[in-house]
Amino acid sequence: MDSQLTLDLYRTMVLIRTFEEAILREYHADKKPVFDIGAGQIPGEMHLAAGQEPVAAGVCAHLTTDDAVTATHRPHHFAIAHGVDLRRMAAEIFGRVDGLGRGRGGHMHLFDPGTHFSCSGIIAEGYPPALGQALAFRRRGTDRIAVAVTGEGAANQGAFHESLNLAALWKLPVVFIVEDNDWGISVPRSVSTCVTSNADRAAGYDMPGERVEDNSVEAVYEAAGRAVERARAGLGPSLIEVHTLRLWGHFEGDAQGYRSDLEGVPGRDPIPTYEAALRRGGVLDDIGVKNAQEAARQRVEDAIAFARQSAEPDPASALDHVFA
Amino acid sequence: MTLTDATTPTRPSRRRLSTSKAMVEGIAQEMERDPDVFVLGEDVGAYGGIFSSTTGLLDRFGPERVLDTPISETAFIGMAVGAAVEGMRPIVELMFADFFGVCMDQIYNHMAKIHFESGGNVRVPMVLTTAVGGGYSDGAQHSQCLWGTFAHLPGMKVVVPSTPADAKGLMISAIRDDNPVVYMFHKGIMGLPWMAKNPRSVEPVPEESYEVPIGKANVVRPGSDVTIVTLSLSVHHALDVADELAGDGVDCEVIDLRSIVPLDTGTILESVGRTGRLVVVDEDYLSFGLSGEVIARVAESDPAMLRAPAARVAVPDLPIPYARSLEYAVLPTADRIRRAVLRTVGT
Structure with a gap:
């Protein structure tokens, strides 16, 4: 694989991780000594995507901001990889007026019309709107596509199956991504899902299905390339399941007492793994790593500072934006 | 032209239409005017809508703009949401309001909330049409009105016409509105030949395009x-x-x-x-x-x-x-x- 491309994939993953670590830090900074989910500068549920960077980096490397992405309740990695502005995203997570949704949405409801990015807090329900975006793109005679993302738990939802059927039936330019992080909150996929690979379900909808087993960004990139090319060519949707990793809890505050695989998790972190591979290939050295980390740190800390200085929404504006 | 009172059109019309035909005429005039308007739903094509809400549109505008969908309300109503987010103006039909249970998430968590959650940055200009009402022994799952349920949930306008002229004017207003509008038509007002109809279900309807303002009794x-x-x-x-x-x-x-x-x-x-x-x-x-x-x-x-x-x-x-x-x-x-x-x- 082209070394510039591999470096880009690596840098995207580092940027995502740096952002998630900063949100983690800011989220917990004023929730000590007693954790109160509604307290502090970032209140509410917080679902961080550390460990799942390869999926977002590998898929979004094929997209431009003219393409659409619909993500999940765990959306930051896809937002960043797709090019959503870090400052306005951070400000929205902080619930501030300069946020993407002027503080009305929060971290599960990030909408950026400039990059056609959105996410939904409801499992599998980001799939249907992606179909409509794809339909609109096709009607306008473009080769733009929509990427719809869910977790493996969503593959047991009706919206997932309805969407696969309709997208295949109408050969819509959609790429369906399933992030299999093994856990639906506390329920392992072996307890929830009758097939070992959700990619097998693609056959039921007459579309290509592929499972990427090892959370490798390059493998995701290759699989996504095939699916994106097919969609842009007007040949219809594809389904890709990536066996990825939930490095942290379902949400912050989740003690993960249910998690039998916890001990082995740090050793499966995809970023050190990829970094080592790039070092072995001579693409990356100490300076390259430091530069990537420093560049990411600067961008992320700039975004956090922007969010912090942004004002809280005026309570007098609470009723704004219900209707256009 | 705006009709504030449907009983006094600016140009009196002698032409009488049933409510369903008036509603279809409103849709057709907007489809002529705006290429982003399209119709999707179950049996909206060759059948013309179970309650004649889309009769003739397929012949006139073709299958690219009048789309029969699978029985997958979550997928196709969500699809309308996504298309609206990208600037199209879908009219999507939920055959009976009673069926909202299989797709309400797309309606109240997506269609109705995206504009708000985006801080006003994303608009969702779509019309959700749906048949309501009883009186013909269709039982507990095909006879409800349920407009109070939709109206209770913030972020969607809810219009409920009672006459042919209002059905047309409210439809045109709903299509042009930049918000999601739920358009609930009672089967008993449509003037259907196969169901008892009230005597006012066929009335004069102006031929030209006009709006009946949403929010005006x-x-x-x-x-x-x-x-x-x-x-x-x-x-x-x-x-x-x-x-x-x-x-x-x-x-x-x-x-x-x-x-x-x-x-x-x-x-x-x-x-x-x-x-x-x-x-x-x-x-x-x-x-x-x-x-x-x-x-x-x-x-x-x-x-x-x-x-x-x-x-x-x-x-x-x-x-x-x-x-x-x-x-x-x-x-x-x-x-x-x-x-x-x-x-x-x-x-």
Whole structure:
């Protein structure tokens, strides 16, 4: 694989991780000594995507901001990889007026019309709107596509199956991504899902299905390339399941007492793994790593500072934006 | 052109249309005008909509703009949401409002909330059409009105036409609106040849394009003794009762709400302020719904406005029964409306 491309994939993953670590830090900074989910500068549920960077980096490397992405309740990695502005995203997570949704949405409801990015807090329900975006793109005679993302738990939802059927039936330019992080909150996929690979379900909808087993960004990139090319060519949707990793809890505050695989998790972190591979290939050295980390740190800390200085929404504006 | 009162079009029309044909004409004129308008749903193509809400559109505009969907309401209503987000103006049909249970997440968590969650940065200009109402023994899962349920959830406008002219004008307004609009048409107002129809379901409709403003009620019959606030098919029952009681010296004012989100509180208060008496007629369920809301708005404004206790004629909190005798015992029939009015005026 082209070394510039591999470096880009690596840098995207580092940027995502740096952002998630900063949100983690800011989220917990004023929730000590007693954790109160509604307290502090970032209140509410917080679902961080550390460990799942390869999926977002590998898929979004094929997209431009003219393409659409619909993500999940765990959306930051896809937002960043797709090019959503870090400052306005951070400000929205902080619930501030300069946020993407002027503080009305929060971290599960990030909408950026400039990059056609959105996410939904409801499992599998980001799939249907992606179909409509794809339909609109096709009607306008473009080769733009929509990427719809869910977790493996969503593959047991009706919206997932309805969407696969309709997208295949109408050969819509959609790429369906399933992030299999093994856990639906506390329920392992072996307890929830009758097939070992959700990619097998693609056959039921007459579309290509592929499972990427090892959370490798390059493998995701290759699989996504095939699916994106097919969609842009007007040949219809594809389904890709990536066996990825939930490095942290379902949400912050989740003690993960249910998690039998916890001990082995740090050793499966995809970023050190990829970094080592790039070092072995001579693409990356100490300076390259430091530069990537420093560049990411600067961008992320700039975004956090922007969010912090942004004002809280005026309570007098609470009723704004219900209707256009 | 804007019709603020559907009974007085700027150019009188002698041409009479059924409500369903008027509704289709509104859609067709907007499809002619705006290439981003398209229709999707179950049986909207060759069948023309089970309740004739899309008759002829497929022949006229072709399968690229009139799309029969699989029976997958979550997928195709969500698809309409996504298309609207990208600037198209879909009209998506939920065949019966009763079916909302299989797709409500796309309606109330996505269609209705995206604009707000985006801080006003994303618009969702779409129309969700759906058939409502009973009276023909279709049982508990195909006879409900449910507009109070939709109106309770913020972020979507809710329009409920009762006449052919309003059906067309409200449709055109709904399509042009930058917000999601739920357009709920009662099967009994459509003028269908295979279902008993009220005599006002075929009426003059202007041929040109016009809007009936969303959020503006219509005083369809002025009166001085009692205000009947109602909507949809019940408007016609109320008018029948008003005609009948006029002979007995009871002068009823009948207000057709036409929209319940936004609710035209001003017109209600102005009327009740004059009559001092209020009867709300609503084919939706009685409790926690539109009838209570209308009375609450009066009470919040000025409880002394009412010279007699307000009355409600609604479905008394039970599933719609199948047997004709039972169904008509709970629907807001003319007989029930008459009794409520007479009780309210104290005769």
